[in-house]
Amino acid sequence: MSQRVMVVEQILNANDQLAAENRLKLDANGVFAINILASPGAGKTSVILRTIEALSERLSLGVVEGDTAPVTIDADKVSARGVPAVQINTGGNCHLDAVMFQMALPQFDLAQLDLLIVENVGNLICPANFRLGTHKNVLIASVPEGDDKPYKYPGIYRGVEALIINKIDLLPYVTFDMDYFRRGVEMLNPGLVTFPLSCRTGEGLEAWVEWLAAATQAKSITRVAGKD
Amino acid sequence: MSQRVMVVEQILNANDQLAAENRLKLDANGVFAINILASPGAGKTSVILRTIEALSERLSLGVVEGDTAPVTIDADKVSARGVPAVQINTGGNCHLDAVMFQMALPQFDLAQLDLLIVENVGNLICPANFRLGTHKNVLIASVPEGDDKPYKYPGIYRGVEALIINKIDLLPYVTFDMDYFRRGVEMLNPGLVTFPLSCRTGEGLEAWVEWLAAATQAKSITRVAGKD
Numbered sequence: 001m002s003q004r005v006m007v008v009e010q011i012l013n014a015n016d017q018l019a020a021e022n023r024l025k026l027d028a029n030g031v032f033a034i035n036i037l038a039s040p041g042a043g044k045t046s047v048i049l050r051t052i053e054a055l056s057e058r059l060s061l062g063v064v065e066g067d068t069a070p071v072t073i074d075a076d077k078v079s080a081r082g083v084p085a086v087q088i089n090t091g092g093n094c095h096l097d098a099v100m101f102q103m104a105l106p107q108f109d110l111a112q113l114d115l116l117i118v119e120n121v122g123n124l125i126c127p128a129n130f131r132l133g134t135h136k137n138v139l140i141a142s143v144p145e146g147d148d149k150p151y152k153y154p155g156i157y158r159g160v161e162a163l164i165i166n167k168i169d170l171l172p173y174v175t176f177d178m179d180y181f182r183r184g185v186e187m188l189n190p191g192l193v194t195f196p197l198s199c200r201t202g203e204g205l206e207a208w209v210e211w212l213a214a215a216t217q218a219k220s221i222t223r224v225a226g227k228d
Numbered sequence: 229m230s231q232r233v234m235v236v237e238q239i240l241n242a243n244d245q246l247a248a249e250n251r252l253k254l255d256a257n258g259v260f261a262i263n264i265l266a267s268p269g270a271g272k273t274s275v276i277l278r279t280i281e282a283l284s285e286r287l288s289l290g291v292v293e294g295d296t297a298p299v300t301i302d303a304d305k306v307s308a309r310g311v312p313a314v315q316i317n318t319g320g321n322c323h324l325d326a327v328m329f330q331m332a333l334p335q336f337d338l339a340q341l342d343l344l345i346v347e348n349v350g351n352l353i354c355p356a357n358f359r360l361g362t363h364k365n366v367l368i369a370s371v372p373e374g375d376d377k378p379y380k381y382p383g384i385y386r387g388v389e390a391l392i393i394n395k396i397d398l399l400p401y402v403t404f405d406m407d408y409f410r411r412g413v414e415m416l417n418p419g420l421v422t423f424p425l426s427c428r429t430g431e432g433l434e435a436w437v438e439w440l441a442a443a444t445q446a447k448s449i450t451r452v453a454g455k456d
Contacts, residue, residue, distance in 0.1 A: 039267050039268040039269060039350070040267040040352050040373055040377055040380070040381060041267060041370070041372065041373025041374045041377060067380060068353055068380070068381060068383070069379070069380055069381065069382050069383075071379050071380060073376055073379060073380065092353070092383060093353075094322060094351070094353040094354050121353070122267070122352065122380070122381075123322070123351060123352070123353060124268050124350065124351070125296055125320070125321075125322040125349070125351060125354075126322050126353075126354070142269070142372065144269065144370065144372035144395065144398065145268055145269025146269045148301055149268055149269060151297070151299050151301060152268070152295060152296070152297055152299060152301065152350070153268060153296060153297065153350075154297050155296070155297075155320060167372065169401070170372065170398065170401060170402070173397070173398060173401055174398070174428075175428075200402075200403075
């Protein structure tokens with residue numbers, strides 16, 4: 001039993017080692033990268049497409065699409081908007097890891113990139129344990145999933161630096177106690193920055209987009225300063 | 229590389245072996261068991277509560293609740309309706325397996341039970357690979373998750389014997405092409421029995437409940453015949 005735990009730790013350490021290398025490569029090129037986590041159907045791709053709409057004229061963007069199946073549905077949507085997209089097929093695996101991300105990075109012209117968005121596999125459990133080397137983990141919850149998700153999937157709520165609450169346009173049609181939800185989040189991750197929004201109506205998107213633009217800009221200024 | 233694959237196969241075989249033992253124990257007691265799979269927030273617990281409402285006077289029910297965290301939110305809801313519920317905490321693991329199910333079985337008076345409903349961990353990937361020993365796998369999709377899920381999570385759509393499409397009351401408020409969704413399902417699992425329904429309004433529930441009651445009854449008749 002203790003031997004089995006040891007093996008798991010070694011895998012995580014190898015992954016963390018590669019994640020650190022990925023981070024160095026991103027930093028060297030002044031690229032700000034976020035890792036988007038969510039349940040299937042919470043709206044990861046919709047948020048990414050809305051973000052592209054809002055930011056593609058101000059920033060140079062790239063997207064990594066993680067999927068368990070060899071389908072390019074999401075990558076095609078991103079490419080159709082003129083943004084470079086790289087598809088990672090995990091071969092049935094339930095999460096991206098630092099090795100997969102490392103293999104995707106050379107597909108981009110990193111020196112030209114400001115912001116790299118990674119769409120992880122739709123899953124609230126496994127991706128929490130595998131860092132990629134991105135700068136921030138962003139979780140997307142969605143109203144129709146229900147208000148009890150922080151209580152049921154605490155691991156992923158603990159490990160993120162921003163939270164989007166998507167599909168707020170559906171609040172009138174479902175049972176979702178926002179206070180109960182927020183209490184759960186606050187318990188796990190005090191002070192977490194949160195963006196309630198609707199990709200469908202556009203409500204609330206600006207706050208998210210401006211937060212992301214500012215974080216990307218801060219990174220870019222660091223790069224310029226570093227080069228001086 | 230080939231060594232790593234071998235280890236995975238051995239784990240699956242050990243799980244299948246235990247699943248077969250679980251099935252024998254269920255069969256010996258004439259218990260019909262289903263394994264409910266879904267994404268987080270698709271409505272597993274709501275379907276179970278509606279099923280209890282509809283069937284608890286006709287059948288003797290039991291529920292196993294799988295959760296990654298030590299919370300008894302769902303088990304408490306089931307117990308409150310007078311149905312025995314056993315909570316399995318997977319300790320962060322992303323799926324139930326045959327060992328956990330085996331540990332839960334002695335908590336029930338199997339000789340008195342007609343139908344045992346297992347609520348698996350909310351996840352569209354990992355639970356597909358671990359049989360428990362139940363008689364049927366039932367997948368719950370939900371309208372707000374989007375119509376592309378069969379294309380993105382083919383493994384789980386291939387491995388089930390019934391499909392519930394929950395939250396059809398939200399069809400007017402979201403983009404969901406039912407034909408596109410059904411084509412994806414048909415490609416992966418031809419002829420799969422499907423129940424579009426809404427736990428919120430009750431629409432479509434009767435077809436699901438009667439299908440489940442008939443399957444449970446058929447099992448019970450087999451038991452009586454076997455005992456004769």
